[in-house]
Amino acid sequence: MLELQQITKKFGERTILDHVDLTIEDGKILCIVGQSGGGKTTLLRCISGLEQIDSGKILVNGKEFDPYVNSNNEAVIGVVFQEYNLFPHLTVLENVMLAPQMVLKKDKETATREANELLKKLALGDKGNLYPWQLSGGQKQRVAIARALAMKPQILCYDEPTSALDPGLRDTVKEIILDLKKEKMTQIIVTHDIEFAKEIADDILKVKPLSN
Amino acid sequence: MDYILEIMPSLFSGMGVTLSIFFWTLVGSLPLGLIVALGMISPFKILQKILGIYVWLMRGTPLLLQLIFVFYGLPLLGTGIVLPRYEAALVAFILNYTAYFAEIFRGGLQSIDKGQYESAKVLRLNYWQTIRKIIAPQVMKIVIPSIGNEVINLVKDSSLVYVIGLGDLLRAGNVATSRDVTLVPLILVSLMYLLMTAFFTYVLKKIEQHYSYWK
Ligand SMILES: Nc1ncnc2c1ncn2[C@@H]1O[C@H](COP(=O)(O)OP(=O)(O)OP(=O)(O)O)[C@@H](O)[C@H]1O
Ligand SMILES: [Mg+2]
Numbered sequence: 001m002l003e004l005q006q007i008t009k010k011f012g013e014r015t016i017l018d019h020v021d022l023t024i025e026d027g028k029i030l031c032i033v034g035q036s037g038g039g040k041t042t043l044l045r046c047i048s049g050l051e052q053i054d055s056g057k058i059l060v061n062g063k064e065f066d067p068y069v070n071s072n073n074e075a076v077i078g079v080v081f082q083e084y085n086l087f088p089h090l091t092v093l094e095n096v097m098l099a100p101q102m103v104l105k106k107d108k109e110t111a112t113r114e115a116n117e118l119l120k121k122l123a124l125g126d127k128g129n130l131y132p133w134q135l136s137g138g139q140k141q142r143v144a145i146a147r148a149l150a151m152k153p154q155i156l157c158y159d160e161p162t163s164a165l166d167p168g169l170r171d172t173v174k175e176i177i178l179d180l181k182k183e184k185m186t187q188i189i190v191t192h193d194i195e196f197a198k199e200i201a202d203d204i205l206k207v208k209p210l211s212n
Numbered sequence: 213m214d215y216i217l218e219i220m221p222s223l224f225s226g227m228g229v230t231l232s233i234f235f236w237t238l239v240g241s242l243p244l245g246l247i248v249a250l251g252m253i254s255p256f257k258i259l260q261k262i263l264g265i266y267v268w269l270m271r272g273t274p275l276l277l278q279l280i281f282v283f284y285g286l287p288l289l290g291t292g293i294v295l296p297r298y299e300a301a302l303v304a305f306i307l308n309y310t311a312y313f314a315e316i317f318r319g320g321l322q323s324i325d326k327g328q329y330e331s332a333k334v335l336r337l338n339y340w341q342t343i344r345k346i347i348a349p350q351v352m353k354i355v356i357p358s359i360g361n362e363v364i365n366l367v368k369d370s371s372l373v374y375v376i377g378l379g380d381l382l383r384a385g386n387v388a389t390s391r392d393v394t395l396v397p398l399i400l401v402s403l404m405y406l407l408m409t410a411f412f413t414y415v416l417k418k419i420e421q422h423y424s425y426w427k
Contacts, residue, residue: 048334079334085327089349089426098345099335133427151335 001026002047002155002186007056009039009046015210016042019056022205024155027184029177031197034207040190041082043207044157047188048079060154078148082159084140086132086147092119093128096147104151111150118146122176138169145176155186162193174200219388219397226384227404233301233370233380238363240306245313250343252318263314270311276372279304283376301373309366316358320351353423360416367408381405 002024009017016039024030032040045051047058049067058065060076067077087095096115100106106114119125122142132140141161148156161177162170170193177187177200191197197204252263270278283300286293295303324347332342371382385401388394 050330050333077334079331081327081331083327085325085331087328087331087346089353099337102341102345103336131426147331147335 001059001061002188003057003059003062004047005057005059007043007046007058008054009042009051010054017046017053017207018210020207024186024188024203026154026186027181028202029181029187029189029200030203030205031201032188032190032205032207033192033194033197035209036192037209038207039209040207041159044079044159044188044190047155048077048157050079076154078151078153078156080141080144080148080156080158080161082161082163084132084144086140086143088132091129091131092124092135092143095132095143096150099147100150115146115150118149119143122146137164138172141165141173142176149180155188156180157188157190159190160192161189162191162196170196215392215394215396216400219392219400222384222388223381223397223400223404226379226381226401227408229298229373229379230367230370230381231408233298233305233373233378234366236302237305237309237366237370240302241309241313242359244306244310246317246348248310248314249317249321252314253321267311267314270308271315275304275308275369276375278308279372279376282307297373297376297378300376301378305366305370309362312362313359316355316362317351319358320355321347323354324350349423353426356416356420356423360413360420363412363416364409367412368405 002022004020004022007017007020007022008015020043022030032043034040042051046053047067049069052068058067065076087098090098093112093115096118097108097111100111100114101108116125116128119128122145124139124142124146127135127139127143132143135143141164145156158177161173165173174196177189180187189197189200248263248267251259252267254260279301282295282304283297286295286300328346328350329342332346337345371380373380374383374386381401381404385397388397
């Protein structure tokens with residue numbers, strides 16, 4: 001379970017998040033929706049430790065947790081970026097294997113086997129030896145998902161997973177997200193797409209820009 | 213022909229000096245350049261300033277002057293540092309080339325998308341893992357053409373050691389020319405420089421190709 005208590009985030013003098021409270025049960029899907037500039041991405045970046053919160057608490061399973069300095073070796077939060085941010089100089093397989101090898105110290109065989117299993121699951125079984133520039137947008141996104149999953153996170157965050165995809169692929173992502181839900185993955189999804197949110201969410205959080 | 217064979221040994225020994233200056237300058241200044249560049253983009257303002265001044269001095273004054281300064285100037289300063297010719301030349305070259313390489317690496321580092329660092333961070337790679345596995349290979353691809361230019365320049369710049377009396381290739385040719393009153397040695401020397409630059413250009417092209425498997 002992930003809990004945010006009274007999270008406040010400012011950029012300079014501007015408050016973007018003002019005492020946000022939020023609870024997500026294990027295995028649930030939370031969608032964060034709201035108009036542009038509302039702070040959806042910022043909230044996701046705070047949860048994933050890319051921005052430092054100014055005040056408030058983040059708890060994972062009741063224990064306080066600071067994602068910004070996360071140095072303990074517990075995989076907690078995975079992120080699928082809007083731009084995917086794959087490593088362009090590594091093959092699909094290497095993209096997925098790198099962190100398990102470097103961070104979790106898995107040996108090469110184990111990492112390769114697990115990465116291949118993930119790729120197969122995401123319909124990328126034959127793409128392992130390609131480079132990101134050789135993939136379509138939807139394929140890149142699935143590599144990004146595989147790369148995040150390889151670290152066995154408890155919570156997976158997505159920023160605008162449908163914004164760059166054509167409508168057919170939107171349903172593919174939806175299926176992936178719902179399949180992961182069956183495996184009890186907790187997921188947080190930032191989206192503009194209210195319809196998409198309604199289709200998949202257990203909970204919806206609306207954010208709106210603060211007037212300051 | 214006999215004459216050429218006669219002077220070749222001295223030209224080759226001069227080329228040996230040239231190549232060893234060339235080689236050790238690269239061995240020293242490439243890694244140092246990368247480290248200085250990392251310092252220049254680090255969040256430490258004082259470090260940035262100091263490195264900025266260093267790069268400015270090295271790029272803003274002639275290498276020839278720096279060479280003379282290290283060899284003749286340092287002892288005069290009363291520092292007690294008296295370097296032999298060869299070591300003085302290496303120190304000056306490494307200091308100078310480190311600055312040029314640092315500028316090139318800094319540009320390369322800054323052109324890497326910050327999403328790459330963020331991906332690495334959420335995957336919990338530490339700083340050195342991120343640099344080594346994610347950033348460095350991408351920077352390499354970007355900087356190799358500029359590094360290549362400097363490497364070719366270095367082959368030719370190495371002839372500046374002439375001024376502090378080191379017996380490099382140019383000196384060997386010049387000595388023979390004035391002794392025997394003929395242009396042949398200088399022509400041979402030119403050919404040898406051309407050969408060296410052609411060789412390194414080829415090697416660099418190969419390295420560039422090695423990085424062309426991704427975009
Ligand atoms: N690094 C930053 N420095 C300063 N201001 C920022 C920074 N990042 C975001 N902001 C500001 O914070 C506000 C919220 O931005 P955020 O990206 O979180 O919105 P969003 O809800 O994700 O919007 P969108 O739907 O357009 O993606 C915006 O007004 C933005 O200008
Ligand atoms: Mg956003």
